[in-house]
Amino acid sequence: FIWLPFANLGSMFETLKQTAFHEKLDFNEPDSQYSFLEFGKDLFNNIGQYLTSAIGNDDKMKIASNLRELFNLTTTTVAPKTPKRFRPKIIPVDKPETTTTPQPMPTVFTFPYTTPQFTTSTPAPEIPITYDPRPRFRYTTTTEPAIIKFVKTTKAPSTTTEEMETTEDDIIRFTTTTQRVRFATFSPNVPVTTTTTEAPTTTTELHTTTTTTPYTTTTPTTTTTRTTTTVTTTTPETSKALPQYQIWPTTTRPFIQTAKPIISSSESFIRPSSIIRNNVWKKVTPAVTPEYTTSVFFTTPMTTEATTTEEPVTTTVTYPISPTEVPFVYSSTAGIPYIIKARKFTRPPISEKIAVTSLPQIHKYDTCVPDQRCSIKLKSFETSDPLFQYCYSHSTMIDNSIQDLLRDTQTATSLPQHISWHSSVTPEVVQLVQTLMSLYRPSRCLVIGVFTGLGLLGVAERVDSRGIVVALEHPAYAVFWDKVGQKHARRLTATQMSRIQMRTSESIEKSLPRLATNEPNTFDFVFLDDFKRENYLDDYEHAIRLIRSGGLLIINQALNSGGVMSSIDHMTNDDRVIRNMNIRIKQDPRVSASLLPYGGGTWIVTKN
Numbered sequence: 177f178i179w180l181p182f183a184n185l186g187s188m189f190e191t192l193k194q195t196a197f198h199e200k201l202d203f204n205e206p207d208s209q210y211s212f213l214e215f216g217k218d219l220f221n222n223i224g225q226y227l228t229s230a231i232g233n234d235d236k237m238k239i240a241s242n243l244r245e246l247f248n249l250t251t252t253t254v255a256p257k258t259p260k261r262f263r264p265k266i267i268p269v270d271k272p273e274t275t276t277t278p279q280p281m282p283t284v285f286t287f288p289y290t291t292p293q294f295t296t297s298t299p300a301p302e303i304p305i306t307y308d309p310r311p312r313f314r315y316t317t318t319t320e321p322a323i324i325k326f327v328k329t330t331k332a333p334s335t336t337t338e339e340m341e342t343t344e345d346d347i348i349r350f351t352t353t354t355q356r357v358r359f360a361t362f363s364p365n366v367p368v369t370t371t372t373t374e375a376p377t378t379t380t381e382l383h384t385t386t387t388t389t390p391y392t393t394t395t396p397t398t399t400t401t402r403t404t405t406t407v408t409t410t411t412p413e414t415s416k417a418l419p420q421y422q423i424w425p426t427t428t429r430p431f432i433q434t435a436k437p438i439i440s441s442s443e444s445f446i447r448p449s450s451i452i453r454n455n456v457w458k459k460v461t462p463a464v465t466p467e468y469t470t471s472v473f474f475t476t477p478m479t480t481e482a483t484t485t486e487e488p489v490t491t492t493v494t495y496p497i498s499p500t501e502v503p504f505v506y507s508s509t510a511g512i513p514y515i516i517k518a519r520k521f522t523r524p525p526i527s528e529k530i531a532v533t534s535l536p537q538i539h540k541y542d543t544c545v546p547d548q549r550c551s552i553k554l555k556s557f558e559t560s561d562p563l564f565q566y567c568y569s570h571s572t573m574i575d576n577s578i579q580d581l582l583r584d585t586q587t588a589t590s591l592p593q594h595i596s597w598h599s600s601v602t603p604e605v606v607q608l609v610q611t612l613m614s615l616y617r618p619s620r621c622l623v624i625g626v627f628t629g630l631g632l633l634g635v636a637e638r639v640d641s642r643g644i645v646v647a648l649e650h651p652a653y654a655v656f657w658d659k660v661g662q663k664h665a666r667r668l669t670a671t672q673m674s675r676i677q678m679r680t681s682e683s684i685e686k687s688l689p690r691l692a693t694n695e696p697n698t699f700d701f702v703f704l705d706d707f708k709r710e711n712y713l714d715d716y717e718h719a720i721r722l723i724r725s726g727g728l729l730i731i732n733q734a735l736n737s738g739g740v741m742s743s744i745d746h747m748t749n750d751d752r753v754i755r756n757m758n759i760r761i762k763q764d765p766r767v768s769a770s771l772l773p774y775g776g777g778t779w780i781v782t783k784n
C-alpha cells in the first residue's frame with residue numbers, strides 16, 4: 177500500500193480495484209482484504225485531497241501507516257506474475273555493435289596494434305558494423321541434391337588426315353601462327369629477366385596424289401584425272417605444347433610466368449605440283465582433337481574435269497609446314513573452299529597490347545602513402561619483397577597439377593572484364609590450406625567461390641576419404657570450372673572426384689544462407705573466397721553458423737590489397753566491408769582467430 181504513488185488516493189484505490197479484478201479477487205467479499213475498496217473510495221478521495229494539499233511527504237508516509245492500522249490492513253507480498261507466453265528477445269539488426277569495456281592501457285607492449293601512422297591526415301573512425309545475424313532467406317526445401325560432375329578427357333597426341341582434291345593453278349596459302357610465350361623470372365635482388373620461348377608447334381604435311389582412271393565411253397578413250405591432297409595435322413600432347421615453368425622450385429628461386437602468350441603470324445605460299453589439274457576439294461574431314469574444335473566451310477561445289485592421258489600417273493608431293501599451331505588453310509582463288517580451325521580454348525588470340533601491359537610490375541612491400549588508397553602487394557604473383565619471396569619459395573611445393581591449372585587459368589579465354597587470373601587463389605594459400613587440412617583431415621568441407629577451382633582441387637586432395645567437398649559458385653561463372661578446372665580434376669582419383677559436390681544453380685547470396693539454415697554446425701572446414709567482397713560480412717556469419725565447434729574457417733583476401741588500412745576517405749566499398757568483417761572477427765567471442773599477412777591476407781579462424 178505504501179509503495180504506491182501518493183498524489184491521488186482516489187485514483188490509487190481505483191487502480192487497486194482494477195488489479196484485484198484482474199487477479200480475480202472478489203473485493204465485495206466481506207472477508208477480502210480488498211473489501212475496503214468499494215466503500216472507502218470516496219472517503220479516501222477526500223482524505224487524499226486533503227493530505228496532498230496540507231502536508232509534506234514524510235508526514236504522508238506516517239499517515240499512510242496509521243491508515244493501514246486504522247483499517248487493519250496487512251501488507252502481503254504479491255507473487256510476481258508468470259509471463260503468459262514466451263516473448264523472444266528482439267535483437268536490433270542495424271544497430272552497431274560497440275565495445276564499451278574500457279581497454280587497459282598496455283605497459284610493456286601494445287596489443288592489439290595501434291592504428292598505423294600513415295593514416296594521420298584523416299583518422300579513420302570506427303565504422304559501424306551492420307550485419308544481420310538472422311538468415312535472410314527462409315527455405316522450406318531440404319538440401320538440394322548434389323550435382324556430381326565427371327569429366328573424361330583424352331590427352332594423347334592425335335593425328336588427323338584430311339583428303340581433298342586440288343589443282344596446280346590454285347595457290348594454297350597457309351597462314352602459320354607461332355606462339356611465343358614471354359615469361360619473366362624474378363626473385364629477391366635480381367632484376368627481371370624476360371625470356372621468349374617458342375611454343376611447340378603442330379606440324380602439317382601435304383601429300384598430293386594424282387590418280388588417272390581410264391574409262392570407256394565412245395572413242396577416244398577418256399580418263400578422269402583426280403588429284404587428292406592429304407593434309408595430315410599432328411597435334412602434340414597438350415602438356416608439351418605449353419611452356420614448362422615452375423612456381424615453387426624448392427632449391428632455386430621462384431620462377432613465375434607473368435605474361436600471356438603473344439601470337440604472331442607469318443604466311444607461306446605453296447604452289448602444288450604441275451601435275452595437279454583439278455580444282456576440286458573432294459573430302460574434308462574435320463580434325464577434331466580433344467583440344468580443338470574444327471569448323472569447315474565450303475564455298476564451292478564439287479566438280480570433276482575429264483582429260484585424256486595415256487596412262488594413270490601417281491605422284492606424291494610433300495610440303496612440310498612448320499610451325500602451324502593454328503593452321504588456316506584456304507585458297508587464294510575466290511570461291512575455293514577453305515578450312516578454318518577454331519582456336520584452341522587455352523590459346524586465345526591475345527592482342528599485343530594485353531601481352532605488353534601484362535608484363536610484371538615489381539612491387540616492394542612498403543608502408544601506405546598518406547592521402548591515397550593503401551595498396552600493398554603481398555601475393556606471390558605480385559611481390560618481389562625478399563621476406564615474402566623467401567617465405568613463399570621455402571614453403572612446401574604444391575604439386576605440378578596445381579601449377580598446371582594456374583597456368584591454364586592465366587591463359588584461359590573468355591574471361592569477363594572484371595575477372596582475371598589474379599582472381600585465382602594464390603598457390604601459397606593453397607599450400608597453407610593443405611597444410612592445415614593435413615593436421616586434422618576434415619570430412620565435410622565447403623568451398624565458397626570456385627572460379628577455375630585451384631582452391632577446390634587443393635581441398636579435394638586433402639579431404640578425408642569418407643568426406644565431401646561442397647562447392648558454391650555463381651551459375652554465370654561455372655564455365656571456368658567446367659572448361660578449365662575440370663580438365664585438371666582428372667588427376668584426382670575417381671573417389672576424390674566423386675566427393676566434389678558442385679552447386680552452381682544459384683548465386684552464393686542465396687545458396688549460402690540456405691545451406692546455413694539447413695545444415696548448421698555440420699562442416700569441419702570452410703574456405704571462403706567469394707568474389708563479391710561486399711558480401712563478406714554476411715558470408716562470414718553464415719560460415720560461422722555452418723562450422724561445427726572446433727571447425728576451421730579460412731578466409732582469403734582479407735586485406736584487399738592493403739585497402740583495409742586506408743584512411744576512410746580513400747576506402748572503396750569493398751575495403752569497408754572487409755574492414756568491418758575484420759573488426760567483427762576481432763570482436764567475435766565465438767571464435768579464436770589469426771590474421772596472417774600471407775597471400776592476400778589470410779584469416780585462420782576456429783570456432784570455439
Ligand SMILES: C[S@@+](CC[C@H](N)C(=O)[O-])C[C@H]1O[C@@H](n2cnc3c(N)ncnc32)[C@H](O)[C@@H]1O
Nearest residue numbers: 600601625626627630631650653683684705707
Ligand atoms: C576470387 S574467385 C575464387 C577463386 C577460387 N577460390 C580459386 O580457388 O581460384 C571468386 C569466385 O566467386 C564467384 N562469385 C562471385 N560472386 C558470386 C555470387 N554472388 N554467387 C556465386 N559466386 C560468386 C566468382 O564467380 C568467382 O569464381
